[in-house]
Amino acid sequence: MIWVETLVNGILYGGLYGLLGVGLALIVGVMRVVNLSHGEFIVLSAFIGVSLVGAVPWVHPLVLIVPVAVIAFALGFGLQAVLINRVVTRPDPFAAILLTFGVAVVMRNLMVEVFGADPRNLPAGRLAQASAGVFGLHVGVLPIIILALSIVLFTGLQLILTRTRFGRIVRATADHRDVVRLMGVNPGRVYNVVMGLSLALASVAGMLLAMRSSFTPYSGVERLLISFEVVVLGGLGTFWGAMLGGITLGVAELVGLRFDTNAGPLYAHLLFLIGVLLRPNGLFRVRG
Amino acid sequence: MTLLDVRGLDAFYGDFQALFDLTLDVDAGETVALIGANGAGKSTFLRCLVGLMNARRGEISFAGEPIAGQPAERISRLGLSLVPEGRLLFPSLTVEENLLMGALNQRPGSWTLARVFELFPILRERRRQRPDALSGGQQHMVAIGRALMSNPKLLLCDEISLGLAPLVVDQIYESLDRIRAEGASIVLVEQDVKRAAGAADRVYCLLKGRITLHGPARGLGLDQLSRAYFGT
Amino acid sequence: MKAARWLIAIVAALVVVAAPWFVGEGALRFVSEAMLMLAMAQMWNLLAGYAGLVSMGQQVFVGLGAYALFFASISLKLAPFWVLPLAPLVCAAVAAVVALFLFRLREAYFAIGTWVFSEVVSLLISKTERLGGERGIGLPTARLIGAHWLEPLTFWISAAIAVGAVAGTYALLRSRVGLGLMTVRDNDVAAASIGVDVWRNRFIAFVLSAAGCGLAGAVSFTATLYVAPSFAFDPNWVVAMMFIVIIGGIGTLEGPILGVVIYFALRELLTVAFGLTGGWYLVGLGLVAIATMLFEPAGLWPLLRARVGGDWLSVRRHPPDREWRAIMPSTSDAERRAAEERSRRGSAH
Numbered sequence: 001m002i003w004v005e006t007l008v009n010g011i012l013y014g015g016l017y018g019l020l021g022v023g024l025a026l027i028v029g030v031m032r033v034v035n036l037s038h039g040e041f042i043v044l045s046a047f048i049g050v051s052l053v054g055a056v057p058w059v060h061p062l063v064l065i066v067p068v069a070v071i072a073f074a075l076g077f078g079l080q081a082v083l084i085n086r087v088v089t090r091p092d093p094f095a096a097i098l099l100t101f102g103v104a105v106v107m108r109n110l111m112v113e114v115f116g117a118d119p120r121n122l123p124a125g126r127l128a129q130a131s132a133g134v135f136g137l138h139v140g141v142l143p144i145i146i147l148a149l150s151i152v153l154f155t156g157l158q159l160i161l162t163r164t165r166f167g168r169i170v171r172a173t174a175d176h177r178d179v180v181r182l183m184g185v186n187p188g189r190v191y192n193v194v195m196g197l198s199l200a201l202a203s204v205a206g207m208l209l210a211m212r213s214s215f216t217p218y219s220g221v222e223r224l225l226i227s228f229e230v231v232v233l234g235g236l237g238t239f240w241g242a243m244l245g246g247i248t249l250g251v252a253e254l255v256g257l258r259f260d261t262n263a264g265p266l267y268a269h270l271l272f273l274i275g276v277l278l279r280p281n282g283l284f285r286v287r288g
Numbered sequence: 289m290t291l292l293d294v295r296g297l298d299a300f301y302g303d304f305q306a307l308f309d310l311t312l313d314v315d316a317g318e319t320v321a322l323i324g325a326n327g328a329g330k331s332t333f334l335r336c337l338v339g340l341m342n343a344r345r346g347e348i349s350f351a352g353e354p355i356a357g358q359p360a361e362r363i364s365r366l367g368l369s370l371v372p373e374g375r376l377l378f379p380s381l382t383v384e385e386n387l388l389m390g391a392l393n394q395r396p397g398s399w400t401l402a403r404v405f406e407l408f409p410i411l412r413e414r415r416r417q418r419p420d421a422l423s424g425g426q427q428h429m430v431a432i433g434r435a436l437m438s439n440p441k442l443l444l445c446d447e448i449s450l451g452l453a454p455l456v457v458d459q460i461y462e463s464l465d466r467i468r469a470e471g472a473s474i475v476l477v478e479q480d481v482k483r484a485a486g487a488a489d490r491v492y493c494l495l496k497g498r499i500t501l502h503g504p505a506r507g508l509g510l511d512q513l514s515r516a517y518f519g520t
Numbered sequence: 521m522k523a524a525r526w527l528i529a530i531v532a533a534l535v536v537v538a539a540p541w542f543v544g545e546g547a548l549r550f551v552s553e554a555m556l557m558l559a560m561a562q563m564w565n566l567l568a569g570y571a572g573l574v575s576m577g578q579q580v581f582v583g584l585g586a587y588a589l590f591f592a593s594i595s596l597k598l599a600p601f602w603v604l605p606l607a608p609l610v611c612a613a614v615a616a617v618v619a620l621f622l623f624r625l626r627e628a629y630f631a632i633g634t635w636v637f638s639e640v641v642s643l644l645i646s647k648t649e650r651l652g653g654e655r656g657i658g659l660p661t662a663r664l665i666g667a668h669w670l671e672p673l674t675f676w677i678s679a680a681i682a683v684g685a686v687a688g689t690y691a692l693l694r695s696r697v698g699l700g701l702m703t704v705r706d707n708d709v710a711a712a713s714i715g716v717d718v719w720r721n722r723f724i725a726f727v728l729s730a731a732g733c734g735l736a737g738a739v740s741f742t743a744t745l746y747v748a749p750s751f752a753f754d755p756n757w758v759v760a761m762m763f764i765v766i767i768g769g770i771g772t773l774e775g776p777i778l779g780v781v782i783y784f785a786l787r788e789l790l791t792v793a794f795g796l797t798g799g800w801y802l803v804g805l806g807l808v809a810i811a812t813m814l815f816e817p818a819g820l821w822p823l824l825r826a827r828v829g830g831d832w833l834s835v836r837r838h839p840p841d842r843e844w845r846a847i848m849p850s851t852s853d854a855e856r857r858a859a860e861e862r863s864r865r866g867s868a869h
Binding site: 273 | 621636763817
């Protein structure tokens with residue numbers, strides 16, 4: 001019974017991992033850029049959430065996800081407009097990597113100076129403890145909410161990309177950055193919005209993660225690695241693949257923790273390395 | 289009335305000069321052919337026109353407005369439309385979505401999605417398919433349709449016959465007649481001299497970045513064209 | 521010219537040998553650290569600037585080298601420096617195996633993949649009691665060296681490693697393997713089409729780079745007499761390597777030398793003169809790196825090169841003079857150098 005519960009909880013948290021990765025998958029697919037500061041923005045969102053909770057303690061953190069996501073969108077927009085757009089057109093694939101790594105280092109250490117290195121978390125109140133009986137299993141209410149939220153966001157993203165005019169423009173820009181200019185589209189502005197979306201999604205994941213476990217300014221590294229593993233396992237740049245990749249990693253981590261309590265993300269990482277060895281193009285090739 | 293006026297255009301790729309003192313004009317309602325061998329500079333010229341490339345020297349004026357050095361996004365709103373070499377359709381978009389992309393900059397005019405489907409009926413059948421499911425000729429049709437959707441004053445066609453069977457090329461060129469009838473001016477860039485000269489009012493010939501010949505299409509003899517094309 | 525270079529080399533060697541008698545221990549430590557950073561930076565530069573592989577996980581080899589030395593020294597009850605060769609060997613072996621996994625990933629994915637690997641090793645060692653777990657282990661066998669000899673020995677070995685790293689990389693790049701590497705860096709598809717074994721060249725660079733980092737890491741931790749996972753596998757190692765190379769000049773041999781000077785000057789400036797703590801110093805470093813990537817992605821060495829008048833350690837190859845004149849009959853020496861300079865600046869990133 002315990003194992004089935006672990007499995008189910010792993011799937012539920014896997015949705016969260018998928019959410020961590022989908023923001024990265026989005027910009028990889030559209031701009032071919034890997035944002036190495038993705039993890040730091042996830043953590044920053046959590047810190048902003050903590051600050052907001054301090055300011056308005058009567059509001060539940062779940063509700064505060066909305067303003068934090070808006071702030072994250074603005075930050076992403078700015079990051080792209082001011083910094084990343086300058087290197088995205090360079091043929092050298094490393095410029096963006098190195099630039100965003102620099103941003104990550106700056107952010108990480110600034111957060112240490114500003115917020116301190118003590119672990120924090122977002123108090124989810126009674127929701128964190130609550131569990132529901134589903135088919136005789138004890139399943140946390142929070143994980144269910146997290147999974148539901150992840151599915152809603154994933155679906156929303158898919159719909160935006162496939163059914164709206166804006167989504168069409170994004171896909172076209174991802175295909176041919178130069179040709180869209182002939183149709184009056186400024187690729188830089190498209191990228192700004194996409195990066196904003198990416199970080200908004202990451203911020204939701206960051207807030208949800210913070211409700212589940214504590215974090216410090218150094219947690220960004222782990223978040224980045226998980227996001228990245230989700231993207232690669234899912235098949236580089238597809239969305240539902242990222243979701244499935246996240247679930248796989250979530251299950252691996254929780255199952256691993258069952259029999260090895262201080263392993264941390266070790267088993268997720270190991271699964272990733274093995275996955276890369278066996279199927280470097282991703283475990284789930286889903287057309288996104 | 290002169291629609292496009294190019295004077296003294298010099299274009300470079302790094303240190304390599306691709307265009308030398310290019311001077312060319314297109315009147316409203318005209319079809320002008322720009323012919324030349326591979327590497328003569330034809331596509332370079334078109335890229336300078338639409339703003340994907342900056343010429344180092346020279347002036348370009350379109351419908352009275354100077355456009356040299358302007359970004360492509362801005363130029364596209366003025367009524368200049370390009371069918372790029374190699375089609376360059378958006379592989380992630382369906383045929384219909386590709387055409388709709390062309391309409392982002394839609395100016396008032398007669399070309400709509402319905403009219404494009406009238407011009408190329410096969411596309412209506414395949415509207416929900418992706419470009420890679422289409423034949424070469426059909427992809428050219430999508431590319432032309434996409435360029436038409438903005439109702440351009442001047443349509444630039446870069447090698448629209450390349451790699452197609454003669455029968456298909458006939459079809460494509462027939463569509464040009466109808467496009468012309470709706471009032472668009474056309475610049476035809478081609479390697480196929482006969483086709484281009486046959487469809488055009490005037491011809492320019494480009495060799496290694498320089499104009500070696502220009503004149504009314506009817507008056508040019510094969511000898512003359514050969515010399516201008518190959519440089520012998 | 522050659523005689524002058526040899527003279528400089530000999531004088532420099534003498535200075536290094538004699539230094540411990542004239543210079544205080546603090547200064548010795550500082551220079552040792554700089555030398556080891558230079559070696560590591562050259563190793564990162566070999567990978568990124570010449571083999572085209574950006575690694576965000578090189579710290580794993582720094583740590584593994586240190587752990588290999590500590591473990592061997594303690595188990596075999598030998599003075600640390602006797603088992604030093606084990607460090608690069610262990611790292612080379614590990615690198616050879618992990619390359620099988622990681623080489624399936626390209627570009628940014630390879631970069632983060634190496635980082636994942638580093639985290640895995642760090643976690644595994646944290647859970648291994650024999651290696652000290654999370655607390656780490658000390659180096660009791662250091663007593664076998666003798667307190668007075670630890671710093672000087674560290675100093676001489678660090679200097680030797682630094683010189684070796686630079687000279688070794690130079691020799692490698694001037695060899696056939698090096699030429700192959702650089703073609704792969706510039707255009708791996710084209711390189712493969714002319715018969716260059718892309719995988720093999722990158723593999724060699726990866727293994728050598730790992731060995732170099734392991735060697736430097738082993739010496740570095742010997743000097744501190746203590747190793748623990750959080751220090752051994754700290755990503756800040758690769759942060760330092762990267763920034764030194766980027767700011768100094770990626771893809772050149774002189775770049776990291778310049779980079780090390782700037783790195784330590786900046787560190788001393790920010791921490792001593794401005795009294796900032798470690799965190800702020802890293803913020804400053806990060807900002808400088810960002811600015812460099814935006815405005816001078818080729819680093820500062822190419823800017824300096826013009827003033828200094830030519831390369832010190834150039835690995836560029838020129839066609840023999842006669843053939844050059846045959847292709848370019850009308851260019852003078854000055855024009856030719858100007859054209860080279862322009863193409864070098866243009867292709868330096």
